[in-house]
Amino acid sequence: MPRHRHFSGHNPGKFDPTIANTVLEYALQGREYGGIGLGLGGNEVGAPPEPFKDVFQKGKQMGLRSIPHAGETEGAKSVWGALRELQADRICHGVRSVEDMDLVKELAARQIPLDICPTSNIRLNLYPTMCQHPFRELDESGVNITLNSDDPSILGNSLCDEYITVAREFGYTLNDLLRFARNSIEASYATAESKAKYLCEISEWQKNNLTDMQQNVCLSESH
Template sequence: MDNFSGGSPMPETDTDAAVSAVPAKPLPVAELHLHIEGTLQPELIFALAERNGIALPYSGLDELRQKYEFTDLQSFLDLYYANMAVLRTEQDFADMTRAYLERAAAAGVRHAEIMMDPQAHLSRGIPLEACVKGVASVLATSEEEYGISTILIAAFLRDLPEDSALEVLGRLLAMNAPIGAIGLDSAEVGNPPSKFERLYAKAREAGLRLTAHAGEEGSASYIIEALDILGVERIDHGIRCMDDPDLVERLVDARVPLTVCPLSNVRLRAVDTLADHPLPAMLAAGLNVSVNSDDPAYFGGYVDDNFAQLTSVFDLSDFDKARLAANSIHSSFASEERKAELLAELNGREVVD
């Protein structure tokens, strides 16, 4: 942050005005909390349905979009899993991944850690190879093609038994799937991290990095369990830590990364409005928070949209935005060399909205 140069000055000459009329380049960030199945835009859902001869239960885009009113996490998950029906072939997974990377590059994403839910596809009869290869084949060249380095995270559905997760992790390891980490997602309340102790032990033994959703709808105790029982290095969401001052102190002291998703929290009613979001209080408390999009096709925006809306509601300073971007890079599972590259890029630029 040493070279951080503050906001854009007001234009004083015609040349300055012309330069400032060029659309601002977004902040270079790492996106650490992104479900690839949550990037399926309505248009792509219809295109894939047509390609695969699948009849959708919606007459058109408008009817589908009307379903994007959620009352809680489960009401979203119901639609999220239902829409996955259009993903059938390796090509479908590849096309979805390419569409995300293209949009993410425009949002300033320079490194992405991408979760996929293999169990949600296996249960529909899709071969594990099709979903893994479809996503991974595109990620393999993401840095050259989109300027985005990537890591694939296998996320496990916490509302299924641990044995199912163990079986799928075993198959991923046996096929040498190019995964760098595991995660834990889906319906949180009633499915605490302690249910997955053996899964995380197995992943750790295999040399994988560890993250888990905790404290999205579940209480602060889920965050404590994820740290103490699963040994995670990062917490996805984690906003409910703000209910427990001792936990906040622990997270600050240990610099535990929290991958916060503001627009998701509003759309899933974890908070009432963006103005009620705890992100500014989390920053003020010294927590290691980053801004992420979670399921951008469902929640109204990609990472740049999250930054833009946060800025409009909270008047975030350039310093705050640069800190959030730097946190995202430091908190990634990228190599130290890649992190240094991204931090140099971040520090060498002026920050604008």
């Protein structure tokens, strides 16, 4: 659901739950077509997660997952709000969690997935260059990271590009990239059978195509 449309109208700055409740109704109706959760998108500035607590709580009670955007255009406070008030099952972006190490420890302990989009973060000027991006810091802190492309039609990137980027910029090995791929599958809401199938395919590809040496080569050094 779009954040800022709830803070406009006749009372600018005051939260109006009308649209959120309508989105919840559509989300509940959409479950028979594969709908699995509630999202919260858009610029976080001036539109914090806390006012959406009731609608997300209703959604959770009805079996929907909580999958808000947080920690992109606002800092760690936004992620804390998503965790505490929206009972987030995973966080879209969440990269600015790194600004609060207590939050990083919380995310790592609970293994809340962060859907990180490195190229998008640079294009939107969250960080001046990729070498200043906290991707590796979050990963080495034990946070459950998945790689994502965000908006390929706007950014001109692909999911494969994101894997290539983190390998080159942060010195990851093929084993690391396979780990991120597995994270994505395990963090998804696919059926247990589908997850097992895709995880098996990754393991088979790894076994049949890579030697032990190839798996551990730092890809940034191979160019």
